Amino acid sequence: MNELRRLPVWHSVRIGLIGGVIMLYIxxxxxxxVFGRSDIIERVISLGQVLLLLTGxxxxYLAARRAxxxxxxxxxxxxxxxxxxxTGGLLTGLVVIGSVVNLRAVFINASPALYNALTxxxxxxxxxxxxxxxxxLGLVAALFCLLPRRVRQSIVNGLVGVLLAGLFSGLLRVILAARPGWSAELGRFLFASEGLTLAGALLFFILAGGLALLWSQSQATVRERITRLPEAQRKTLRWAMLGLAVILILIFPQISGAFIAQVIVLVGIFALMGLGLNITLGMAGLFDLGFVAFFAISAYTVGLLTSTGEHGIAQWSWWAAAPVGVLLAMIAGAFFGLPVLGIRGDYLAIATLGFGEIVRLLVGSDFLRPWLGGSFGILAIPKPWIGNLELAGPQQIYYLAVFGAVLVAFVAVRLRDSRLGRAWMAIREDEDVAEALGINLVQTKLLAYMLGGAFAGLGGxxxxxxxxxxxxxxxxxxxxVNxxxxxxxGGMGSIPGVIVGAFxxxxxxxxxxxxxxxxxxxxGIALIAMMLAKPEGLWPSAAIRRELHTDETDETETNPGSSSTVPAS
Amino acid sequence: MYTSLTEKLIDWSIALYLWGFRIIVVLIVVIGTVLTLIGGKYNSQQWIDFVVFGIAQGSIYALIALGYTMVYGILRMINFAHGEIFMSGAFSAYFVASALEQSGFLDQNPLVALVLIMLVAMAASTGIALLVERVAYRPLRQAPRLVPLISAIGASFFLQYTFRGLFGPGVYAYPVVELLQGEWTFFGINILKAQVVVTIAAVLMMLGLYTIVMRTKIGKAMRAVSEDKATAALMGINVDRVIVTTFALGAAMAGVAGVLYALVFRQVNFFMGFVPGIKAFTSAVLGGVGNIPGAMLGGLFLGIFESLGPALFLESLGIVAPYQLKDAIAFTMLVLVLIFRPSGILGEKLTAKKA
Known part of the structure; x- marks a missing residue:
């Protein structure tokens, strides 16, 4: 066995087998x-095929680079x-075995259609x-490996550009086709009814590859020119960018249409909840896996207070009901927070998970059905009105969600930089030391639960x-869990990270x-991969980045063999 | 030390609230029970059925809970994917069982077939658990504690939806084992055969595990590592191997639990691991995490409580469809234990480092 491992071909065999298992899994x-149903380039290549090609x-590539x-x-x-x-050979094995034995009795996807797609x-x-x-494919990848670095990078960028354009082709096409004239013409040229046209793909490839090449060459000079600008001009530039962003955000739903606006509203709602949990978990370090409870309490309160249906009790307007919902969520935060004040770490996660499940089971039970509607829920919740304007669809509620998210983000930033925010972070780092420094643990923790609950309540x-x-x-x-x-x-404790994570x-x-x-x-794969590769998140706060970084260096010092058990050849 | 009046007020109201909490729970249980017993809706055979069912289910929870408890004892980490390990055991056993049924082997040699099914389930669960440990947990052993927990949640999703993708979203019905049909009568009490067999099998497995942990060398090593990893390493114990063994043992128990669960409930589904997983964790906490007899006791306790609870103290309080709140009883119990006795029934006092 060890003799075998010394052969240079050993790595290729190992990587090939892992690749093959991944392919079999796919x-x-x-x-x-399923992914084969959506074409990246119409009638040329589908997403399913792209997956297989990329694995191969x-x-x-990995084997070639190692060698x-x-x-x-x-x-x-x-x-x-x-x-x-x-890698491909394992698939051959699958096809051969599949043609002899009926694998479908166990694996529902081992169908003749799959074998046809593979062959x-x-x-x-x-x-x-x-x-x-x-x-x-292996040969192509190896040849690619031998190309100069610059060429390699532009090819990759070009391909990524095509892939992204193909993935989003449905949305882009709809947006372009909404306006007649040159925009619709361009849409027809770039996008087929499913995926990109061949010409469109070529264009995207050249555009993405070329632009990336240009940017990589001129990036340094642009940066330098900006830093050389006088302070006043730099300030104007920043304000101009901000203004542009605000205008873009304001007119966005009109460009994008109702579907994307709805998606953004959901992102906004989850960003609200994320900002709430960012206080309890990110700042104060209190792990809450039952966050949905606050969301549910507020949503049900608003539903009950405003609904014109059978369970409505007051028929208030949304504007009157929402603060009550938020307030109740806040009180619930205190009520759930109080008993678990003394619980730490993982236990807290499980206890709060229990709270969340209890709330869900109660609202869905027949026991409370006369009041809360049981599994049939609460219907006929009217839309909010602003004056004479009804926020009827997602394109209008978008503004509500964006306003809420901006408001809450502002509050969160101010809280983070306040005395209270520093107290939370002290508790997160070390409860005992924080207490010794004169921080009132009970009050501070309770406030974290209550404010977190309130934010989630607004989302609800x-x-x-x-x-x-x-x-x-x-x-x-x-x-x-979401x-x-x-x-x-997104990155714990980081406010822009929450928004990135929600998107x-x-x-x-x-x-x-x-x-x-x-x-x-x-x-699931993304969560594991994220934890393995970048546990600090996509947009980490400065403190956490520093902390995790020192952890990593510690690990490599004390435990050099833990991450790779592969003996060197 | 100087404390202001408002702080005193807050402290009092917290104490009041917590006591109120306890009193309300006790009142619900006591009043409900008394009313039920006066009402006399159920006869003694029905009560015995509830208890026996609770014991059978509780012993399954206990088997799963062992995996949580052992891993937590050693790594101080909640293996969130353990419920899915249980599911994967039940699932792979389903395919063996239906193959054996089709070939007629299951009817001819039911005992041999059952042992075979359990061995396959143990092997499948162990294999998957070791894979998860290798890919998702081992590289994160030095990371802050939240990191492996998130990775475990990811692994749990991954396993659930992998099984859904591979074998489909439907519910599969387990084949009928003739041997386990019908009832036995002990001292005039009728008990379903399947429940007796499940309970006995679970108890045997637990005794086996207990012997391994208390009497063998690797068990001694496991106890040493759970006491103090660094010192154990200095004593010449291969910590990595002990951790892998722990995962393997816990997973084997979960695999057996999967088969037993399928024998009682007769169906498997990709989502079946979630709720038993959480309840098993509750059992582990109930008994005191890190404590093997505690996990067994906690499982039995939870099983009986959950099976008796709706009929014993919810129904007579005028609650419609109390069985829907069965899970709520389990979660309430979890929360109560965590609040009022976080160290569990048999648990040691948790120090800040361990908690």
């Missing part, structure tokens, strides 16, 4: 079929071909196709207005509704 989990190319340093071009090519071939329509007779195709109130009806099943644990995850992915975890999955089946699968 096939059997059904991604090839990736395996070839690259000390040896010659021939070894690089051979490594690439071996890894790619093995380009040839069926079991074409079982060699994935093997040869994989080897060819806007949600009630957006949807117009509330059901217990939209108050499940996934909401809480909020925690967006906070983590990444709520906005993107909403845009790709057709892949909804795989939403939480990809989500």
């Amino acid at each position: 096939c059997l989990v059904g991604m090839v079929e 190319l990736g395996a070839g 690259g340093e000390p040896t010659n071009a021939l070894t690089v090519l051979i490594s690439g071909v071996v890894a790619g071939g093995l 380009l329509g040839a069926g079991p007779n074409g079982a060699w196709i994935p093997l040869v195709g994989g080897a060819a 109130a806007i949600f009630a207005a957006l949807v117009g009806s509330i059901f217990p099943h939209s108050m499940n644990l996934l909401v809480s 909020v925690v995850a967006l906070l983590i992915v 990444a975890l709520i906005g993107l999955p909403e845009l790709f509704r057709e892949f909804d089946e795989y939403r939480y699968l990809l989500y």
Whole structure:
């Protein structure tokens, strides 16, 4: 075994096998079929095929790069071909086995359609196709490896540009087609009914590749020119950028249409909740996995107070009901916070998870059905009005959500920089020391729960207005997990991070509704990958970045072998 | 020390609130129970059925809880994906069971077949648990505590939806084992055979595990690592291997629990791991996390409480459809234990470092 490991080809075999297992996984989990339904370039390549190609190319590239340093071009090519071939070879094995045994009895996706897709329509007779195709991909990847760095980078950028354009082609097409004239013409030129046209793909490739090349060359000079500007002009530039951003945000729903506006409203609602949890968890370090409780309490309060349906009790306007909802959420924060004040760490997470589930079970139960509607929920919640203007659809509620998010973000920034904010962070770092420094733990923690609950309550109130009806099943644990995850992915304790996280975890999955089946699968992979690669989040706050960075250096010092157990060849 | 009046007021109101909390819970339980017993809606056979069902279910919770407790004892980490490990055991056993049923083996040699099914479930659960440990937990062992917890939540999603993708979103019905149909009568009490077998199997597994932890060398090493990792490493214990063994043992228990659960409820689904997972964690907390007999006791306690609760003290309070609130009882119990006795029934006093 050890003899074998010393051979240079060992790495290629290993990478090829891992790549092959990933490919098998992609096939059997059904991604090839579902993702195959949406074309990146019309009738040329689908997203499912892109996934398979990328896996093959990736395996070839990694193997080739490993072989690259000390040896010659021939070894690089051979490594690439071996890894790619093995990756494809496992698929060949799948097709061969699948044509003999009925794998479908266990794996529901091992269908003849899958085998046809893998063999380009040839069926079991074409079982060699994935093997040869994989080897060819490995060869391409190895050749790519030998190109100069600059060329490599522009090719990658170009391809990423095409991929993104293809992924968002549906949305872009709709936006362009909304206005007749040159815009619709451009839309027809770039986008087919499904995916990009060939010409469009070419254009995007050249554009993305070229622009990236230009930017990488001129980036330094542009930066330098900006820093050389006098202070007054720099200030004007900044204000101009800010003004531009505000105008863009204001006219956005009119450009984008109702669907995207709805997505943004959801992102806004989750950003509100994220900002709330950012106080309890990000600043004060109190892990709350039952955040949905506050959301639910406020949404149900608003629903009950405003509904014109059978469960409505007051028929108030939204503007009168929302503050009550927020207030009740805040009080609930205190009530849930009080008993768990003494609980720390993971236990707190589980206790709050229990609270969240209790609230969900209660609102959905037949016991409270005469008052809360049970599993049928509360219907007929009227939309908010501003004067004579009804915030009827997502395009109007958008403004409510954006206003709420901006308001809450402002409050959050002010809180963070206040005495209270510093007290929270002290508690997060070390409770005992914080107490010794004279911080009143009970009051400070309670305030964190209450304010966090209030923010989530505002999210719930806007949600009630957006949807117009509330059901217990939209108050499940996934909401809480989503909020925690967006906070983590965005960067704990960082306010812009929350917004970024909300776009990444709520906005993107909403845009790709057709892949909804795989939403939480990809989500899980993203969470693990994020924790492994960048635990501080996409947009970390300065303090956390520093802290995690020192942790990493500690780890490499004390435990050098922990991350890679592969012996060097 | 100087404390202002408002602070004193806040302290008093907190104490009042907490006491109110306790009193309300006790009142609900006591009044409900008394009313039910006076009402006499259920006869003694029904009460015994509730208790026996509770014991069977509780012993399954206990088996799952062992995995939580052992991993928590060693890594101080909630293995959020453990419920999915349980699910994967039940799922893979389903395929073996239905294959054995189709070939007729299950009817001819039911005992051999059951043992075979359990072995497959143990193997599948263990394999998946080790994979998760290797990919999602081991690289994060030095990271701040929130990081592995999030990674575990990710692993839990990943496993659930992988099973959904591979085997479909439907509910699969487990094959019928003739041997376990019907009832046995002990001292004039009728008990479902499946529940007896499940309870006995669970108890045997737990005894086996207890022996491993208390009597073998690797068990000693596990106890040492859970006391103090660094010192254990200095004593020449391979910490990585001990951790892997812990995950493997916990997963094997979860795999068996999966099969037993499927024998009682006769169906498997990709989402089946979530609720038992949380309840098993509750059992672990109930018994005192890190404590193996505690997990067993906690599981049994939770199972019985949950099975008796709706009929015993909710129904007579005029609550419609009390069985919908079965899970709420379990969660309330979790919250109560965490608030009033965070160290659990058998647990040691948690120090700040461990909690």
